[in-house]
Amino acid sequence: MSVLAAASGAPSIATQLAGSGLIGLREGLEAGIVVMILVAFLVKSERRDAVKWVWLGVGVAVAMVAATFLVIHFGTSTLDGLAAEIAAGIASLVAVVIVTAMVLWMRKAARSISGDLKSGMEKALIVGPSAVLALAFFAVGREGLETALLMVGYAENTAGSAWPLIGLLLGIALAAVLTVLMYLGAVRIDMARFFKFTGAFLVVVAAGILAYGVRALQTGGLLPGAGNLAFDVSGHYDAGSWYGTVLGGILNVRPDPTVLQFGAWLIYLVIVLFLFLRPVTSAEPAPVADESAVV
Template sequence: MLFPFLIMFREGVEAALVVGIIASYLKQTGRTHLMKSVWLGIVLATLVCLAVAIFLQISSQDFPQQEQELFAGVISFVAVGVLTWMVFWMRRAARSIKGELQSQIEAAIQSGDKWGIALVGMAFFAVLREGLETVVFLLATFQQNLGIQAPVGALFGYAAAVAVGVGIYQGGIRINLRRFFKWTGAFIILVAAGLLASGIRAFHEAGVWNALQTVVFDASRVLPNNGFIGSLLAGFFGYNDAPTVSEAIVYFGYLIPTMLLFLGGNAGQKTTARHS
C-alpha cells in the first residue's frame, strides 16, 4: 500500500503544486474569473488519463499468460525510465517553477487570450504529464498482484495530494520543495531498482531472457515472498527470496550509480548556492 500511496501522493503534489501556483496567482491578481479555464484543463486531463489507464488494463488482461509477463516486463522498464527522469527533472525544476509559471500566466493573459485557452493548456498538460506518469507506475505495481492494497493506497495518496493542493491555494501549507523531492526521489530510486529486477524476472518467465539465471541465494525459509514481511518488501522494493544473477546485476547496476548521481547532484547544488 505504501508504494502506490507514495507514487500517487508525489505525482499528485507535483500536479497540485502547478495548479495551486496558477490558482493562487490568479487570486492574488484579481483574476479568479479565469479559474474556470484551469478547472476545464484539469477535468480534460483527468479524463484522458482515466481512459488510458482503463485501455491498458483491459488490453493486458486479454493477453495469454506469456504475453502478460512480457507486457509486465516492458511496463516495468518504461516505469523505471520515467521514474528516473521524473526525480532528476523535479530536483532541477523545484526552485524556479513558481517564477516561471507566473511569467507564463502573465504573458498568456497580456496576449489578449480572453477565453483563457492558454490557462486550459497549462493546467491540462501539468495534470496530464503527472497523470500519465502515475498510470505507468501504478500499472507496473498492479502487475505484481498486490491485491486490494494497491488501489486503496493509490486512493489515499490521491486524497492527500488534493488536500495539499487546497492548502497551497489557501496559503496554509508551505513545502520545502528541495527537501521533499530529495527524500521522496531517493525512495523512488530504491523502488525503481526493484521494478527493474521484477522486469528482468518477468522477461525470463515470458521466455525472452534466459541468461544468468543462477540463483545468488535462497532466503525462502527465512524470509519467503509469501510471508507478511516478504510480501511487504516485494510490494515496496521488488524483493525476491531467490534472486538470480541477472536480477542482482540490474538491481545494483541501476541503484548504486543512480543514487550516487542523484544525492551527489543535490550536494553539488548546495555548494553552488553557497558560492552564488
C-alpha cells in the same frame, strides 16, 4: 494475471495501501502545487475569470491519465502465459525509464518551476482561454503520466488486487487536502526535504519494477539467464512475514533473483540514487524549501 505475481502471492492489504498511498501523496502534491501556483497567480492578477479554464485543463489531464493507466493495465491483464510476461516486462521497463527521467528532472527544475509557470500563464492569458487550458493540461498531465506509468509497474506485483488503486486515491485525496491548507496558509511543509525523501523512495520502487521487468522478460524468453540464479534464500525467507510483505509488496524484492535481475537492480539503484542524492552545485538550482512561499 502475471505468472510471477501469482507465484509470489499478493502482498498484504496494508502493504499495498502504504506503497501506492505514498506514491499518490508524492505525485498528488506535485500536481497540487502546480495548480496552486497557477490559481494563485490568476487570483493575484485579478483574472479569476480564467480560473475555470485551469480547472478544465486539470480535468482533461486527469481523464487522460486515467485512460492511459486503464489501457496499459487492462491491456496487459487480458494476456495469458508468456505473452503476459513479455507485455508486463516491456510496460515495466518503459515505466522505469520515464519515471527516472521525471524524478531527476524535478530535482533540477524544482526552484524554477514556479517562475516558469507564472511566465507561461502570462503568455497564455494573452493568447486566450485555450492556451490557459493547454498550460494546465500539460503541467498536470506531466505529473499524472508519471503516476500512471509508475502504478502500472507497481500493480503488476499485486495479483490483480484493487487495493493499490484505493491506496493511490487515498494518497491523492490527502495531497489535495494538504494543497488546499498550504494555499490557505494553514500548513507549511518543508517541500525540499519531503520531495528528497519521497523521490528516493520512488527510485527504490522503480528499481524493484525494473527487477520485475527483467525477470518477466527472462520468463518470456526475450532475455537470457532465466535459470541462472544469483542466490536463493527461500528457505530463510518468509514471504508472509512483516518484512516479506514490505520487501515484496513495496520494493518487489525476491528471495531468488537471477544474476541479470539482481545486477540490473543493483546497478540502477547505485547510479540513480547517486544522481538524485548528489549535492546540488551553485550552477544547478536547488529545490525550494517551501513551495507555498512562492505563490
